[in-house]
Amino acid sequence: VSPEFSLIFKQIAPVVGSDPELVLGIGDDAALVSLPEAGEQVLAMDTLVAGRHFFPEQSAYDVGWKALAVNLSDLASMGAVPRFALLSLSLPQHLVMDQQAMWVSEFMRGWQAVAQPFGVVLIGGDTTVSPTLSISVTVIGYRPASSRAMLRQSAQVDDDLWVSGSIGSAGLALALLLSGEMPTELLAQALHRPLPRIALGQALLPLVNAAMDVSDGLLADLSHILHASGGIGAELYWEEIPMRVEVKAWADADAFLPLIAGDDYELLFSASARQRDAIMQTAQACQTPVTRIGRLTAQSGMKVIKNGQVLSLPSRLGFDHFQS
């Protein structure tokens, strides 16, 4: 084992945590986990690439935070309790050669700031050199056997459409940064340190039909639910969509800007109108605001209604990881 690797391992090992069902964690060929007696396991994997998913000059702390948070957001949207993560770090040579392993140390501090409160234990992964800084994460959680609850394909015609938190803050922060302006601390946090809606996701499991997390933009992600649920449609009431006041001002230029910006990591979900009260109570118990923003329709397509008028949709519905 090279001195560089030892140093990096020293940054990673202290934050792995422990879990009663973890038989063997980091340091062998594979991790061993003893299985609970029932339920479903929920697994997701996301990769973040420097220059595409975060600014190359972004603080390592923020990158560590976001790498885990966006993965946990996928578990939240399935109503899962997160438990374990595997982390593969691909590091440019200069970060590996750093005598203090500062980048990795800061990355792990940011990672741990998310892992610790959500009880996520790091059980394995890989570290390698690559010309491009990139982070792959696999997260594993559990949920009670829940049939088709919270799947994209489970939306029903006439369902209410809901969203957690507020929309467009991360998008506005990114737009400001790209035009050389500084976002406020609150907006920057929305972009760099999203909070996965874990508690809300679990609490919603028995109440909602379809759910997903808003990562590519509200409209793009809604279109995925509509498509997966057999080509149904949706009506969105623009004025109901929760946005910070500065995001509303940003939308003066183009009403769709906050809806196609992505990186929100809020939960978008559909539920029968009978569940309205239960959903509001649940959200309150989770201290997470939720807002009813529209409804699902038998007629296909998305309608965004503002001031009583149907807006014509933009050609690009959201963030596309394949766009250059």
Add this chain to the structure above:
Amino acid sequence: VSPEFSLIFKQIAPVVGSDPELVLGIGDDAALVSLPEAGEQVLAMDTLVAGRHFFPEQSAYDVGWKALAVNLSDLASMGAVPRFALLSLSLPQHLVMDQQAMWVSEFMRGWQAVAQPFGVVLIGGDTTVSPTLSISVTVIGYRPASSRAMLRQSAQVDDDLWVSGSIGSAGLALALLLSGEMPTELLAQALHRPLPRIALGQALLPLVNAAMDVSDGLLADLSHILHASGGIGAELYWEEIPMRVEVKAWADADAFLPLIAGDDYELLFSASARQRDAIMQTAQACQTPVTRIGRLTAQSGMKVIKNGQVLSLPSRLGFDHFQS
């Protein structure tokens, strides 16, 4: 969803396979797996980077093969039955823009050539653009609850030391390629299309103490076992180490070349001398040769004995992913 993504998804979707315990596969925020009633889950994650783990001009078929095979090798060394995989592809723009998605299509053909015979179902992952072609894979398998069997830390003093297959073929193939020569088909296969020792790993579970797969080089990986097992030592009998005749000839220049070359993906394991017959019978049943190459000692350190003489160890014991 962009046309490029649709095209790539079309290459991936047909090969995902099915599994009775897979509740929900590719296409949602996360995959859902119903859990068996007992046992341990085994999880491993490895990343392959172009120019480091494979030649950038390597055929996509071979890269797909190797990306899955090296991950399954980690499960083999824990005695696990592989079941599921998540795949994150980071592709340079020109591979994404290819109208026929040829690279991804070939990659998936190579992947499937390994996934299909071993029953590995692709349940999720990610696809993104990156300047550097890179592949992260997470594999998931099961094994009966087995205490400390086949862990690196489970080696005992006086254990026999065994290895499957033969050593150094992939290393010789790489050395030939790096010096501009063509390896024979057999050597090239060892390098580009390793076969994970899945059946042997499962069969060895009740018989052996420590085990790991040889990926960084026989000596480097043996040193991991010795270190993890409390700083015990090993004696290796050079003449007993199984090598092809052309690898033996390569070793005329330096006896250590095949032992530090890496990429073997054979199983290295230790077992009590009482298990010799059972191990030989098991290996025969699995149609996988195994060879006793040494024994573990209370005295720390590794001794390689050739012609009755103890060779002095090289300073570099194996392949190091952090070397430039």
